Amino acid sequence: MTPPEASVNDPTGQRAETAPAVSACPPYTIATLQKRADFLRAASARRQGMAAALLQARQRDDANLPPDLLRVGYTCSKKVGNAVARNRAKRRLRAIARLVLPHHGRPGWDYVLIGRADVTATYDFAAMQADLIRAIERVHSDDYRPPARKSSSRHNAKGPRKGPAK
RNA sequence: GCGGAUGGCCGGAUGACCGCGGUGUAAUCGUAGCUCUGCGCAAUGCAGAUAGCCGAUGCUCCGAGGAAAGUCCGGGCUCCAUGAAGGAACGGUGCCGGAUAACGCCCGGCGGGGGCAACCCCAGGGAUAGCGCCACAGAGAACAGACCGCCCUGCAAUAUGCACGGGUAAGGGUGAAACGGUGGGGUAAGAGCCCACCGCGGGACUGGUAACAGGACCGGCAUGGCAAGCCCCACCGGGAGCAACGCCGAAUAGGGAUCACGUGCUGGCGGGCAACCGCACGGCAGGGGACCUUCGCCCCGAGUGAUCCGGGUUGGCAGCUUGAUCUUGCAAGCAAUUGCAAGACUAGAGGAAUGGUCAUCGAAGGGGGGAACCCCUGAACAGAACCCGGCUUACAGGCCAUCCGCGCAA
Numbered sequence: 055m056t057p058p059e060a061s062v063n064d065p066t067g068q069r070a071e072t073a074p075a076v077s078a079c080p081p082y083t084i085a086t087l088q089k090r091a092d093f094l095r096a097a098s099a100r101r102q103g104m105a106a107a108l109l110q111a112r113q114r115d116d117a118n119l120p121p122d123l124l125r126v127g128y129t130c131s132k133k134v135g136n137a138v139a140r141n142r143a144k145r146r147l148r149a150i151a152r153l154v155l156p157h158h159g160r161p162g163w164d165y166v167l168i169g170r171a172d173v174t175a176t177y178d179f180a181a182m183q184a185d186l187i188r189a190i191e192r193v194h195s196d197d198y199r200p201p202a203r204k205s206s207s208r209h210n211a212k213g214p215r216k217g218p219a220k
Numbered sequence: 221g222c223g224g225a226u227g228g229c230c231g232g233a234u235g236a237c238c239g240c241g242g243u244g245u246a247a248u249c250g251u252a253g254c255u256c257u258g259c260g261c262a263a264u265g266c267a268g269a270u271a272g273c274c275g276a277u278g279c280u281c282c283g284a285g286g287a288a289a290g291u292c293c294g295g296g297c298u299c300c301a302u303g304a305a306g307g308a309a310c311g312g313u314g315c316c317g318g319a320u321a322a323c324g325c326c327c328g329g330c331g332g333g334g335g336c337a338a339c340c341c342c343a344g345g346g347a348u349a350g351c352g353c354c355a356c357a358g359a360g361a362a363c364a365g366a367c368c369g370c371c372c373u374g375c376a377a378u379a380u381g382c383a384c385g386g387g388u389a390a391g392g393g394u395g396a397a398a399c400g401g402u403g404g405g406g407u408a409a410g411a412g413c414c415c416a417c418c419g420c421g422g423g424a425c426u427g428g429u430a431a432c433a434g435g436a437c438c439g440g441c442a443u444g445g446c447a448a449g450c451c452c453c454a455c456c457g458g459g460a461g462c463a464a465c466g467c468c469g470a471a472u473a474g475g476g477a478u479c480a481c482g483u484g485c486u487g488g489c490g491g492g493c494a495a496c497c498g499c500a501c502g503g504c505a506g507g508g509g510a511c512c513u514u515c516g517c518c519c520c521g522a523g524u525g526a527u528c529c530g531g532g533u534u535g536g537c538a539g540c541u542u543g544a545u546c547u548u549g550c551a552a553g554c555a556a557u558u559g560c561a562a563g564a565c566u567a568g569a570g571g572a573a574u575g576g577u578c579a580u581c582g583a584a585g586g587g588g589g590g591a592a593c594c595c596c597u598g599a600a601c602a603g604a605a606c607c608c609g610g611c612u613u614a615c616a617g618g619c620c621a622u623c624c625g626c627g628c629a630a
Binding site for chain 2 (some may be wrong): 086087093127128129136137138140141142143147148149150152153178179
C-alpha cells in the first residue's frame with residue numbers, strides 16, 4: 055500500500071500548487087474514498103443534513119495514512135433514480151466538493167456526500183455551495199451534537215459519536 | 221391540398237471559465253518500485269547510475285447510445301482432458317428457396333386472411349401411427365340421429381282423428397359444427413335416385429429448383445375439429461463464462477510442485493505349526509472424467525523414494541479494443557448479401573472518466589392579441605463495462621425519399 059500512496063501524494067500536491075484557479079492553495083492533498091469500510095466508518099461518525107444532500111464526516115485515527123490527507127466519497131443509491139439521475143447527482147456533488155473542500159475542509163478527515171432524489175440534480179448551485187460550507191463548519195465544531203431526529207429513529211443502536219474524544 | 225402506406229435519417233446548438241479519463245510526445249522534471257553498476261560468501265542490505273518501464277508538468281488529439289437498456293436468441297474468444305461412431309434422455313426449431321460465421325434474425329417467393337389501394341397480418345409439418353378431448357343446447361355430436369313435421373298402410377270413418385306398423389334427412393327447431401350447395405327431373409312423400417353448374421376427392425399431363433399453381437379425365441359424395449393436450453416425423457444443440465483466462469506478487473500460515481514406483485486381486489519370494497504377516501518384484505484389474513455402448517485419451521488412490529521451491533488473499537499488470545470494423549467508389553444480385561479497390565482508426569473506465577456552472581439561441585407546448593408580435597415554461601427515452609449479428613421494449617419532436625386513395629386546376 056505504501057508505494058501507491060506516495061505516488062498519489064506527490065502529484066496531487068504539485069497540482070494544487072500550480073492550479074491557478076485556487077488562490078489560497080492548501081498544503082494537504084485530496085483523494086477519493088474507494089473502500090466500503092471507509093464509507094461505513096464515516097457513516098457511523100458525524101452527520102449534517104442540507105437542503106439537497108447529506109454530509110457525513112469523520113476524523114481519522116489511522117496511523118498508516120499520512121495526516122495531511124483529506125478524503126472525499128460520494129454516494130448515490132438507487133433511491134436517487136436511474137443511472138442517469140445518479141450520475142448527474144454524483145457529478146454535481148463532485149463539482150461542489152472540488153470548489154469548497156480546498157478552503158473549508160480539514161486534513162485528516164474523511165467526508166462523504168450523499169445525494170438525494172430529484173433535489174441534488176436540480177437545486178441552485180450557489181445555494182448548495184453555501185449549504186456545504188455551513189454544514190462542514192457545524193461538523194467541525196467542538197460542540198457538535200448529532201441530529202436528534204435521525205439518531206433516535208434510525209441510528210440509535212450503533213453509537214454514532216466517536217470523534218470528539220480524539 | 222387532405223388522408224394514408226413503406227423505408228431511411230436526426231435526436232438540442234454556439235461560446236466562456238473551471239475540471240475528469242485516455243493516446244502520443246527528439247520538451248522539462250521527479251524519484252528508485254522494476255532495471256543497471258559496485259560492495260558483500262549469501263539472504264537481507266548499503267552506495268550509486270540512468271530515464272528504457274514508471275510518475276508529474278506542459279503541449280497535442282480523442283472521449284456514451286439509437287436504443288449503451290431488457291439479457292430473449294445466435295456467434296467469436298477463454299477455460300473445463302473433450303476426440304470419433306451409434307443410441308437414449310432433455311431442450312429448441314417447423315411452408316419453400318436464398319443469404320450468413322451462425323440464428324428462432326434477414327431477403328425473395330408460396331398458401332390463408334384483411335384493406336378501394338399502396339400495403340399489412342399468420343407457431344403455416346403430420347389428424348388413414350396411436351391415445352385423448354369436443355362443454356352447454358339439442359331427438360341426435362363421430363361405425364350419427366325420427367322431437368315436430370311429410371307420406372303410405374290399417375281402423376274409426378269421408379273436414380279429420382287414432383295406431384302396437386312402415387317409409388322419409390326436403391322443411392322447423394338446437395348448435396361453433398347436423399354426412400355437400402342451387403336449380404330441374406323424379407317420387408306416395410323423399411333422397412346423388414338421375415341430370416346441369418359449383419364445391420369436394422383422386423388424378424394422366426403441363427409450368428416451377430421447390431413450396432405450389434393449372435388441369436384432360438374419373439368418382440357420385442366416401443372426407444368433422446383440436447397437435448399453443450400427449451404424440452409422430454425431419455433438422456439442430458456438450459457445459460460455464462472476462463468475477464472467463466494468463467502473469468507479478470507484501471504481511472502471514474506452513475507446506476507445495478514434478479517424476480518414478482505403487483492401493484485391490486493374483487503369482488512369486490521370505491517368515492510362521494497354522495490363521496496370517498511382510499516385500500514396493502511380475503501379471504491382471506479398479507474408480508473418476510456430460511447418460512449408455514464400442515474405440516481412443518487423460519486424471520486419481522494407502523503410501524514410499526528422488527528432485528525442486530513454490531502456492532493463495534488485498535493489490536498490480538494483462539485480457540482490452542484492428543474488428544464477421546467503418547466510409548467512399550465500382551461490380552454481381554429483384555433483394556438480404558457478397559466480391560474488389562482506396563482511405564480511416566472512431567471511449568477503454570474499474571467506488572467506474574466521458575462533466576460542472578454561466579451566457580446567448582432555441583423545437584414542440586401554454587397564455588394574450590384582429591394581425592405583426594409579446595410573455596411563460598425550456599428538450600423525450602435514457603449512461604459503455606470483452607466484442608460482434610439480431611430480436612424485443614422505451615422515446616418529446618423533427619427531416620428526407622418512394623408509393624396509394626380522394627379533391628382542385630390544366
